[in-house]
Amino acid sequence: MDAAMVTLGVLAVAAFLFATELIPLAVTAIGAAISLGLLGVLTPKEVFAGLSNSTVVLFAGMFIIGAAMFQTGVAQKIGIAVVKKSGTNERSLMAAIMLITIVLSSVSSNTATVACLMPVVIQICAAAKVPVAPQLMGLAVAANVGGTITMVGTPPNILMSATLGASGLTPFGFFEFAWIGIPLSIVGVLYMLTIGRKLCPQHMAIVPEGADDKKEEAKDPRKMIVCGVILLCVIVAMVLEKDINVPMQTSAIIGGLMCVLTGCLNEKQAYQGIDWTTIFLFAGMLPLASAMDKSGAGKVIADFVVGLMGDAPSAVVIVAAMFALSCGLTQFMSNTAAAALLAPIAISIAQSVGVSPYPVVMAIGIAGSCAFTTPVATPPNTLVLGPGQFKFMDYVKVGLPLVFISLIVCLVVIPLVWPF
Numbered sequence: 421m422d423a424a425m426v427t428l429g430v431l432a433v434a435a436f437l438f439a440t441e442l443i444p445l446a447v448t449a450i451g452a453a454i455s456l457g458l459l460g461v462l463t464p465k466e467v468f469a470g471l472s473n474s475t476v477v478l479f480a481g482m483f484i485i486g487a488a489m490f491q492t493g494v495a496q497k498i499g500i501a502v503v504k505k506s507g508t509n510e511r512s513l514m515a516a517i518m519l520i521t522i523v524l525s526s527v528s529s530n531t532a533t534v535a536c537l538m539p540v541v542i543q544i545c546a547a548a549k550v551p552v553a554p555q556l557m558g559l560a561v562a563a564n565v566g567g568t569i570t571m572v573g574t575p576p577n578i579l580m581s582a583t584l585g586a587s588g589l590t591p592f593g594f595f596e597f598a599w600i601g602i603p604l605s606i607v608g609v610l611y612m613l614t615i616g617r618k619l620c621p622q623h624m625a626i627v628p629e630g631a632d633d634k635k636e637e638a639k640d641p642r643k644m645i646v647c648g649v650i651l652l653c654v655i656v657a658m659v660l661e662k663d664i665n666v667p668m669q670t671s672a673i674i675g676g677l678m679c680v681l682t683g684c685l686n687e688k689q690a691y692q693g694i695d696w697t698t699i700f701l702f703a704g705m706l707p708l709a710s711a712m713d714k715s716g717a718g719k720v721i722a723d724f725v726v727g728l729m730g731d732a733p734s735a736v737v738i739v740a741a742m743f744a745l746s747c748g749l750t751q752f753m754s755n756t757a758a759a760a761l762l763a764p765i766a767i768s769i770a771q772s773v774g775v776s777p778y779p780v781v782m783a784i785g786i787a788g789s790c791a792f793t794t795p796v797a798t799p800p801n802t803l804v805l806g807p808g809q810f811k812f813m814d815y816v817k818v819g820l821p822l823v824f825i826s827l828i829v830c831l832v833v834i835p836l837v838w839p840f
Contacts, residue, residue: 423461423715430455431708431717431752438794438812445795445805445812446697449704456711466710470703474669475531475799479702480694481672482535485651487693488679489539490627492647493639499543508548511613514555517541518562518609525566526573526601531799532658532668534563536651542807545625552625556808557818558612561792563800565608568789569601570594576759576788580781583763589777599837600786600830607829611822619818623809647684650675695806705796709753718749718761726765735775735840736831739783742766743827746787751797755788778838783830790826792819 434452437443443451457467470476489495502516517537524533541559545552567574571581571594581591654675658668680690712718725745729737742762749758762784770777791797793816795805801815808814 423711424717424720426459426461427456427708427711427715427717428720430459430461431712434708435752438796439816441812444697446700446704449701449708449796451704453704453707456707461711461715462707467707468703469710470706473703473706474667476699476703476706477669478531478535478672479699479799479803481669481674481676482532483694483698484676484685484690485647485654485672485679486535486539487689488647488676488684489651490543490693491685491689492643494644494647494651495539495543496547496639497644498540499545499547502540502544503548508550510550510554510617513544513548513550514558514613514617515609517544517555518558518612521559521562522566522569522605522609525563526569528659529668530563530567530574531803532655532672533566534559534800534803535672536655538803538807542625542627546627549624551620551622553623553808553810553814554612554617554620556804557616557620557810557814560798560800560804561608561612561616561818561822562605564789564791564798565601565605568604568786569598571597573597573601574789575756576785579756579759580763580785583760583767584777584781587764587767587777589767592778592782597782597785600782600833603833604786604826604829607825608822611825615821616818619821621808621810621814626807626809643682643684646682647679650678650682650684698802698806701796701805702799702802705752709757712749712753713757713761718753718758721745721749722762722765726769729769732773733769735773735779735835738766738769738773738775738780739834740827740831742780743783743787743830746784747790747823747827750788750791751794755791755798759784759788775840776838779834779840782834782838786826786830786834790823792822794819 430452434448437448453467456462457464521533541555542552545555571577577597585591654671657666657671661668679685680687722745725741729741746758746762763781766780766784767777770780795801795812795815
């Protein structure tokens with residue numbers, strides 16, 4: 421059996437265990453990576469490469485900063501202030517949270533945006549006494565759709581423009597993605613305010629021990645200020661990442677270290693603040709995503725779907741198929757890798773049947789951000805897993821209808837802006 425078939429077999433088993441949760445999600449993820457190593461698809465170094473991945477490091481740093489926000493009372497302060505201003509209406513809170521997230525995610529990392537806002541959202545829900553799970557799912561959805569608005573909002577957008585340029589075609593403009601990104605974001609917000617909110621579990625917020633608002637009188641104002649300054653500096657550093665030449669994960673770790681060194685929280689609290697399930701789940705899935713690309717398993721799936729379209733598919737069928745393929749692959753492998761795999765195939769298919777490649781390539785890029793149906797599809801989804809107390813199937817229930825709605829939006833909007 422070749423490496424591609426082995427990888428697809430491991431993916432199928434992992435998908436079954438994820439869906440049933442017969443064993444913990446993190447154990448399934450790490451087990452899948454180890455299995456690929458034992459079966460010879462990955463080298464020993466590749467099996468555990470996820471633990472040193474920059475996104476995993478970013479997670480750890482931001483979890484520590486988030487814990488410091490709770491311990492010092494900064495999150496409580498912000499949460500109470502927001503509740504006093506906006507009230508405790510769940511829909512109003514969700515709308516405000518999602519709009520802020522969409523704006524921030526359109527011009528900066530959606531992962532960093534979720535990592536920075538998550539502690540505040542948790543405390544808002546605690547103060548307002550409303551379920552936290554729907555709000556955190558809304559946060560993740562907003563981060564994913566917000567990234568589709570500009571070229572720098574998410575890596576697949578940059579890749580789509582670069583692929584067009586490499587093929588001798590005019591690349592997409594910086595704000596050209598907004599033609600589909602903004603409608604998709606609006607639909608995402610409306611969906612979560614109505615259907616999505618009802619499909620979410622209704623878990624209440626779990627505030628770290630010793631960090632509840634009843635102990636507000638005991639909080640040290642100096643530590644609150646220090647923690648607030650550290651958070652602000654980290655956010656600014658992430659926004660200016662390219663200008664100051666400091667990677668986001670480095671800024672996050674420095675921020676986490678400063679929280680400990682300044683006494684905002686102690687070493688034990690820092691360790692306890694890290695959601696280790698999230699860390700190991702994401703670290704375990706990265707090697708599987710890599711194997712999908714390296715072994716050719718992703719290409720096997722792509723070739724199968726392309727074969728189903730026939731010799732002379734219509735333009736709408738090509739766009740729909742490429743959207744479904746890109747979106748399907750990105751639920752279990754890197755959306756950047758999925759887009760990189762599919763974009764050249766899409767351009768070739770489009771040119772061979774006399775269709776403009778622009779709507780097809782745009783559909784692939786946008787579909788890569790419609791990663792709503794699994795907790796490992798995108799870092800924002802993984803980040804909210806623990807705090808939201810979500811199960812794997814919660815993402816499927818909420819995300820699957822939104823994927824279909826997103827497909828419909830793309831089939832309507834994309835041909836209007838980029839004609840076939």
